Structures are given as structure tokens and as C-alpha cells.
Amino acid sequence: MLTSAEVRGRLGVVESVLALSGAERERVLGRIDDWPGDKDSADVLDQPLRVWRQAASAGLGLLSTRIWF
Numbered sequence: 001m002l003t004s005a006e007v008r009g010r011l012g013v014v015e016s017v018l019a020l021s022g023a024e025r026e027r028v029l030g031r032i033d034d035w036p037g038d039k040d041s042a043d044v045l046d047q048p049l050r051v052w053r054q055a056a057s058a059g060l061g062l063l064s065t066r067i068w069f
Contacts, residue, residue, distance in 0.1 A: 002062045018049040
């Protein structure tokens with residue numbers, strides 16, 4: 001759980017990790033494609049950053065959970 005201030009304060013670090021381009025992005029997407037399960041590798045890489053940016057823009061905090069089946 002992060003407050004809105006923590007989201008804004010950490011967004012730059014998150015962007016530096018997740019905003020990949022060029023050959024590095026292709027390499028990471030290839031590795032994600034190797035994971036088991038049915039998923040869109042670009043969504044797996046891009047959606048977390050989209051959520052961070054939207055939360056920061058709206059002045060919101062973030063809470064994450066994971067459900068394992």
C-alpha cells in the first residue's frame with residue numbers, strides 16, 4: 001500500500017524500470033512470452049506503469065494484491 005505522496009515520489013524510479021524501449025524492450029517481452037500461462041506480454045509489461053501514472057495524475061495511492069489459483 002502506498003499513499004498518494006509515495007506514488008508521486010516513486011513514479012520516476014518505476015518509470016526508469018518499466019519504460020523500456022528498443023532492443024531491451026524486445027528482450028524483456030521475449031522473456032515474458034516464455035512464462036507459463038495465457039497472457040499478452042506487452043500488457044504484462046505496460047499495464048503496471050499505466051496504473052502508476054494514472055494514480056499519480058489523479059492524486060491517488062496504490063494497493064496491490066495477487067490471487068493464486
